Amino acid sequence: MVRNALSRKLIRDIWKNRMQFLAVILLCALGTWLFSGLDAAWRMIDLSANTYFEEQNLADLWVTLQPVDRQTLKTIELTDGVERLQARATVNMDTDLDNDSSLMVTAVDRPSEINIPLMYEGEPLADNDLRGCLLDDAFAKANNLHPGDSIGLKWQGQTWRYIIRGTCLSPEYVALSKNVVKDPSTYGFIIVNHDSIPMLPLSSVVVELSEGADEEAVKVSISEAYPEALIIDHASHTATHGVQKDVDMFRNLSYLFPLLAYFIAALIVLTTITRMLENQRVQMGTLKALGYRDGQMLRHYLSYALYPSLIGSVLGLVVGRLTLPDLLWVLEEVQFSLPYRIQAPVSPGQIGACVLCVALAVGICYKTYRSNAKEQTASLLRPKPPKAGKRLLLERWTALWNRLGFNGKMVVRNLLRNKVRTLMSFMGVFMCTALLITSLGLQDSVQFFVDKYYRGTVQYTVRAGLTGSAGEADAYRKRVDAERTEAVMDMTVSARSGTDSRTIVMSIMEDDQQLMNFGPGETWMPMPVDGVMVTQKMAEVLHIGVGDPIQLWLTGDDEPIHTYVESIASVTVGQNVYMSRTLWEEQNKGGFVPTALHVKNPTEAGLRYLKDLDELDELLYPTEQGQDTLKILDSLSQIFGLMSAAALGLAFVVLYNMGLLNFMERSREYATLKVLGYHQKEIRRLITTENNLLTGLGILCALWPGRFLTGLVLKLAESDTMVFASTVKLPSYAIACVVTYLFSWLITKLLTRKVKTIDMVEALKSVE
Amino acid sequence: MGSVSVLAADQVSFEIEKGELCVVLGPSGAGKTTVLNLLGGMDKVTGGRIMVDGKEITRLSGKELTEYRRTDVGFVFQFYNLMPNLTALENVELARQVCKDALDPAQVLKQVGLEERMQNFPAQLSGGEQQRVSIARALCKNPALLLCDEPTGALDSKTGLQVLALLKEVSQRYGTTVAIITHNAAIAPLANRVIRMKSGRIDSVELNEHPASVEEIAW
Numbered sequence: 001m002v003r004n005a006l007s008r009k010l011i012r013d014i015w016k017n018r019m020q021f022l023a024v025i026l027l028c029a030l031g032t033w034l035f036s037g038l039d040a041a042w043r044m045i046d047l048s049a050n051t052y053f054e055e056q057n058l059a060d061l062w063v064t065l066q067p068v069d070r071q072t073l074k075t076i077e078l079t080d081g082v083e084r085l086q087a088r089a090t091v092n093m094d095t096d097l098d099n100d101s102s103l104m105v106t107a108v109d110r111p112s113e114i115n116i117p118l119m120y121e122g123e124p125l126a127d128n129d130l131r132g133c134l135l136d137d138a139f140a141k142a143n144n145l146h147p148g149d150s151i152g153l154k155w156q157g158q159t160w161r162y163i164i165r166g167t168c169l170s171p172e173y174v175a176l177s178k179n180v181v182k183d184p185s186t187y188g189f190i191i192v193n194h195d196s197i198p199m200l201p202l203s204s205v206v207v208e209l210s211e212g213a214d215e216e217a218v219k220v221s222i223s224e225a226y227p228e229a230l231i232i233d234h235a236s237h238t239a240t241h242g243v244q245k246d247v248d249m250f251r252n253l254s255y256l257f258p259l260l261a262y263f264i265a266a267l268i269v270l271t272t273i274t275r276m277l278e279n280q281r282v283q284m285g286t287l288k289a290l291g292y293r294d295g296q297m298l299r300h301y302l303s304y305a306l307y308p309s310l311i312g313s314v315l316g317l318v319v320g321r322l323t324l325p326d327l328l329w330v331l332e333e334v335q336f337s338l339p340y341r342i343q344a345p346v347s348p349g350q351i352g353a354c355v356l357c358v359a360l361a362v363g364i365c366y367k368t369y370r371s372n373a374k375e376q377t378a379s380l381l382r383p384k385p386p387k388a389g390k391r392l393l394l395e396r397w398t399a400l401w402n403r404l405g406f407n408g409k410m411v412v413r414n415l416l417r418n419k420v421r422t423l424m425s426f427m428g429v430f431m432c433t434a435l436l437i438t439s440l441g442l443q444d445s446v447q448f449f450v451d452k453y454y455r456g457t458v459q460y461t462v463r464a465g466l467t468g469s470a471g472e473a474d475a476y477r478k479r480v481d482a483e484r485t486e487a488v489m490d491m492t493v494s495a496r497s498g499t500d501s502r503t504i505v506m507s508i509m510e511d512d513q514q515l516m517n518f519g520p521g522e523t524w525m526p527m528p529v530d531g532v533m534v535t536q537k538m539a540e541v542l543h544i545g546v547g548d549p550i551q552l553w554l555t556g557d558d559e560p561i562h563t564y565v566e567s568i569a570s571v572t573v574g575q576n577v578y579m580s581r582t583l584w585e586e587q588n589k590g591g592f593v594p595t596a597l598h599v600k601n602p603t604e605a606g607l608r609y610l611k612d613l614d615e616l617d618e619l620l621y622p623t624e625q626g627q628d629t630l631k632i633l634d635s636l637s638q639i640f641g642l643m644s645a646a647a648l649g650l651a652f653v654v655l656y657n658m659g660l661l662n663f664m665e666r667s668r669e670y671a672t673l674k675v676l677g678y679h680q681k682e683i684r685r686l687i688t689t690e691n692n693l694l695t696g697l698g699i700l701c702a703l704w705p706g707r708f709l710t711g712l713v714l715k716l717a718e719s720d721t722m723v724f725a726s727t728v729k730l731p732s733y734a735i736a737c738v739v740t741y742l743f744s745w746l747i748t749k750l751l752t753r754k755v756k757t758i759d760m761v762e763a764l765k766s767v768e
Numbered sequence: 769m770g771s772v773s774v775l776a777a778d779q780v781s782f783e784i785e786k787g788e789l790c791v792v793l794g795p796s797g798a799g800k801t802t803v804l805n806l807l808g809g810m811d812k813v814t815g816g817r818i819m820v821d822g823k824e825i826t827r828l829s830g831k832e833l834t835e836y837r838r839t840d841v842g843f844v845f846q847f848y849n850l851m852p853n854l855t856a857l858e859n860v861e862l863a864r865q866v867c868k869d870a871l872d873p874a875q876v877l878k879q880v881g882l883e884e885r886m887q888n889f890p891a892q893l894s895g896g897e898q899q900r901v902s903i904a905r906a907l908c909k910n911p912a913l914l915l916c917d918e919p920t921g922a923l924d925s926k927t928g929l930q931v932l933a934l935l936k937e938v939s940q941r942y943g944t945t946v947a948i949i950t951h952n953a954a955i956a957p958l959a960n961r962v963i964r965m966k967s968g969r970i971d972s973v974e975l976n977e978h979p980a981s982v983e984e985i986a987w
Contacts, residue, residue: 677838
């Protein structure tokens with residue numbers, strides 16, 4: 001009976017304070033939503049990718065060396081710790097499709113037991129099938145190819161035709177891309193049997209280690225036997241490394257953002273619950289006087305925090321797991337071809353987040369309850385004396401204080417009277433502005449990144465890729481009718497410094513090249529003379545700086561080029577090394593055979609000449625490439641949108657709730673003002689001035705942190721081949737400020753509508 | 769200045785002369801507060817007329833009522849209703865803000881004997897002092913009608929008497945019409961006019977030729 005009456009009181013209290021309870025529920029939900037969503041997202045990516053790698057038996061090591069002959073295979077196979085291996089030849093070949101597409105050809109010497117293709121359509125490739133191939137499923141879909149169709153590969157002036165037996169995905173090619181982002185319509189992989197194209201030299205070996213083998217020891221024995229071999233493990237392979245990098249990024253984000261959200265949530269819960277319990281003061285005294293035991297009352301009042309926080313955090317957990325992983329998966333699909341996703345089970349961290357949330361709310365509630373319950377019943381029955389006004393430090397500065405005007409003084413005193421509330425509203429505006437700046441700043445930075453590379457670094461109008469049978473560089477220069485034509489020779493090399501090594505592209509360029517701007521701005525950076533120039537990312541991953549030695553191993557060469565880093569190019573894309581033509585020719589490693597031409601402002605005749613070249617591979621226009629990159633990076637805008645929505649949602653809950661609390665807390669003061677003859681307009685102005693002041697302050701203070709947060713998020717999101725410079729443009733600041741202000745203005749409008757409802761008779765009642 | 773008259777729907781009608789100190793007396797539930805709310809322009813009548821200073825306030829719009837409260841009426845509340853984060857002086861200035869020909873707040877505070885406490889916040893003042901600030905705030909507007917809702921209700925008897933003495937002085941010195949609403953019959957002898965209410969009706973209206981001084985009454 002007794003409990004019944006109390007729980008009925010609880011339900012009615014909740015209904016009466018439904019806005020506050022709703023705020024607590026929403027904020028608890030927001031915190032756990034962000035955390036459990038991001039947590040579930042990275043776990044899902046991690047689990048999906050690793051399950052995929054496991055199921056398809058991804059190789060443990062990739063060993064690139066030339067030549068791979070019977071002897072080499074035997075030596076590696078007999079190395080302690082090696083379970084099995086497969087030799088293959090990998091090379092890029094153009095297709096005979098009419099869209100300038102090319103394929104990474106993987107010719108295998110035996111059935112795939114390592115890097116097993118995951119079949120989508122058709123049949124697996126038979127061991128002795130010399131006419132068939134397996135085609136990248138994404139490439140096949142984009143080009144409308146099916147099992148039974150045939151595809152031609154151009155190599156050394158010949159076309160090799162294969163019949164598509166099936167389409168598949170391969171675990172080692174999850175991050176296969178020629179440019180910044182993957183484009184399955186023009187690039188993919190194809191798997192054939194090596195016997196079908198025997199003149200292609202075997203160039204690498206994939207190795208599976210036996211259970212419990214020491215990976216480092218295996219690597220050491222292989223490099224002792226073959227010092228020129230390039231060995232790649234999971235930590236540096238693009239597939240595993242790329243996925244791991246994203247997993248790490250989302251995990252880091254899952255700590256950063258929820259921390260901010262939790263901070264706000266905790267403060268809101270603190271103010272709301274403290275206020276609700278304080279309003280219950282006299283009732284508490286009454287219950288005590290009626291003889292309710294402490295335990296009963298404690299249970300009753302703790303329910304105030306328990307139920308909303310429990311509902312909120314579980315809601316957040318469920319919604320977070322349902323929404324965020326799917327949304328972030330879309331981003332993953334831009335970069336990686338993963339065949340399936342596996343929802344990770346609820347992690348202890350997610351449960352922990354809920355428990356933490358509930359514990360926080362209940363803890364705050366308990367503390368407030370205790371401080372009230374400590375008082376004697378009699379004193380509880382008396383209303384709490386109003387908080388005394390205080391002189392402010394600001395008032396000492398009489399020159400300013402006297403200039404404030406009466407309303408100004410009142411507003412300032414009010415803001416400083418309830419510091420927690422003021423701080424909360426301030427934080428609401430602050431977070432909203434900062435998050436909006438970040439989400440807009442991220443877009444600015446991506447735009448800036450594209451502009452910097454395709455408009456700043458790249459100075460040529462078109463790049464003509466050439467096949468192996470290219471002619472003399474000087475001949476092209478004479479024959480192409482353009483403002484300027486330069487020849488470039490790109491080759492894949494293994495760059496090593498100390499124990500770090502990477503397979504990268506080395507570009508050999510004319511000593512006086514002018515069509516790639518390596519400088520950070522307008523300042524021109526000349527080609528290096530004695531050493532090489534590396535990109536920022538290259539320097540970062542190899543841990544090298546200006547003056548450090550670097551070894552460049554050409555494929556199949558047993559003696560590397562020993563040189564040093566002369567300068568670092570401020571290029572945002574790629575891990576590249578640039579060498580001057582003179583230095584290259586001094587190395588006696590071969591002639592300067594152009595693989596591409598950089599052409600600036602060709603005439604129509606010049607362009608036609610390029611198009612008619614027999615050895616032309618493809619024409620690339622930087623302006624188009626920039627647009628394509630932007631288009632694909634557009635999927636990022638989903639995340640930006642989400643962040644902005646979260647920012648506004650957060651701001652709404654905080655500002656409305658705090659505004660409402662403030663209004664209710666002071667309704668008696670407003671009623672008195674009304675009795676004294678203040679017009680509604682004047683009371684509204686008081687509230688508006690106060691909110692405007694807070695909003696303005698919050699917006700101003702958020703400008704720099706917003707920028708900082710942009711940089712932080714970019715740092716976390718940075719991939720292995722791109723350098724993002726954080727840039728926030730002026731219009732973005734302006735938009736963020738205006739949107740936040742309008743938002744706050746709207747909430748103020750909502751609140752000031754309540755001025756009409758103030759009952760003057762309130763003023764006559766006793767304080768309760 | 770004309771007389772102040774009240775016509776109520778439940779056939780309650782009375783009038784108060786200008787400059788009078790009038791006490792509206794009655795137990796709780798007698799309708800005193802309704803009378804106060806109506807007089808103060810805080811509530812609207814469903815029928816009948818209220819004339820204040822020749823103005824029929826029952827016909828005023830919401831805005832005009834605000835204007836009426838702003839210039840013509842001063843309120844003294846049972847629980848003072850001072851702004852806790854404004855000093856005594858600033859609380860009085862609050863009234864000057866909205867009134868065209870207001871008196872000097874510092875001067876008024878001096879008159880109610882709070883010269884020394886002007887810079888104090890309400891929490892630093894005793895109940896009697898707070899009520900005097902509240903009266904100063906009402907007087908600052910130089911109102912035609914001063915409405916007091918149980919002005920001594922939250923005070924001990926000694927302080928209460930001081931506040932009553934102040935109200936009486938105000939009515940005598942400035943000719944302000946003062947209406948005190950109370951359930952405390954002991955106050956009645958002070959008034960020129962005593963209106964007794966019971967169950968929403970006027971019980972009696974008594975004129976007091978020789979009102980007692982504050983020293984003479986006690987409770």
